[in-house]
Amino acid sequence: MDNAISIFFESIRTPALTWFFGGISFFGEALTVGAVIILLWWLIGGRTGEQLLFTALSSAAFNSAVKCAVHRPRPYAAGVVERLDVDTPLFTTRGLGDNLSFPSGHAQATSSALETGAFRARKWYVWAIAVFCILLVCVSRLYFGVHYFTDVLAGVLFGSLAAVFWELIFRAAYPYRHFVLMGIALLVLCCVPFEPEPELLRMAGLLAGGAFFLPLTDMLRYAGPKKRWKRVFRIPVGLLAAGAVYAPFLFLPSEPALILLAFFLVTGAGTFLATLFFKLLRI
Secondary structure, eight states, rough: OOOHHHHHHHHHHHHHHHHHHHHHHHOOOHHHHHHHHHHHHHHOHHHHHHHHHHHHHHHHHHHHHHHHHHHHOHHHHHHHSSOOOOOSSSSSSSSSSSOOOOHHHHHHHHHHHHHHHHHHHHOOOHHHHHHHHHHHHHHHHHTTTSHHHHHHHHHHHHHHHHHHHHHHHHHHOOGHHHHHHHHHHHHHHHHHTTTTHHHHHHHHHHHHHHHHHHHHHHHHHHOOOGGGGGGHHHHOOOOOOOOHHHGGGSSSSOEEEEEEEHHHHHHHHIIIIIIHHHHHHHH
């Protein structure tokens, strides 16, 4: 079934569809989803922004851990279809890791984020939009030949479970949310020595940084300015804080410990350090 579905999508490729699904895949990138979530966390804060951040961090790390444990070859790597070779500044099908097919990171990141947003919105039409967007992202991964149908299906399932899990935590055990995130971070870090892949190191670093710095960020107790439009200035300040912390690592060797440390500190810069600057600048 997996092979038949992959071959079908290979047969309908056209330049117009390639352009369309390339754009869809870009918006489903884990980094794109993560960037949108951190921007929302800076701009809106509150439980909605926090829940999105908790869900994204844990879901991305779990996805990387499973990928590195399963090592399933992608359809093009297994010779089922030809990979549609696309390499643009916004989207590429190169360098994905030939043995990191299961589960789909795009499907999981999109479903966990959009379903969390739908839970918070509590509107039926938001759910309809979320499901439609998730479906488009899943189809785009099949179209480019980088995932099997079961990969995207598992990605949606795991993403949905992450969204439901954190919805329950935020409803029934909100005061203990940081302890839950710490527990998940410790479990993922325990997997790193067995599979020290760069993708897992990055996601484990982000998750560990969130588990460590988010409780400290809460201690700052900064609600934001009375004039909410001032929060727009948080974007350049937050980006400068994260960029300044990450920049030195660009000149250091790509050792596993340094990759883990870099993303741990970047999360701290984007949460605690950025919030400290927001408070000092009253933005």
